[in-house]
Amino acid sequence: MQFSLKRSQEGGSSKAAAPNRRNVRLIKANYIKEFTVIGKGEDPLDLNNCYIDLGLINAREEAALRQAENEAERIGVGVTAEAQSIFDALSKTLPVRWEKTDIVVMNEIRVCSPYLPENVSGGAPAANERVKKVLDSERKRLQARGPGQL
Structure with a gap:
């Protein structure tokens, strides 16, 4: 199974959201029918520009597991x-x-x-x-x- 990553800024800037917050979406590559390159952007995998809150991810995983068990x-x-x-x-x-x-x-x-x-x-x-x-x-x-x- 192959996945494609897309990093985007959605929803504008919110006072509650962190300034460098990004939404990450995983899309199955076989669902993509075509794509067009519209320009070169910054490297989405550059660790200097990327922040992943592992604590939040782990908390969401634990909550999902508890809900599934219930x-x-x-x-x-x-x-x-x-x-x-x-x-x-x-x-x-x-x-x-x-x-x-x-x-x-x-x-x-x-x-x-x-x-x-x-x-x-x-x-x-x-x-x-x-x-x-x-x-x-x-x-x-x-x-x-x-x-x-x-």
């Missing part, structure tokens, strides 16, 4: 698309996590397969009823969409 934990392993849809609906309003194929809500309420209101157990009665209500409304919404449209 998103991966939200995907059920060995569950149906319907179960994942129910999990996603519950997660919009309540803290949820997977424990094998069970959905654990607020660390105390468990929703077991086949993810019906009668399969909800544990927790305070009011919280339990809230989970059953969300579960029931999500199941009705899924049935209204029809089979195969999850």
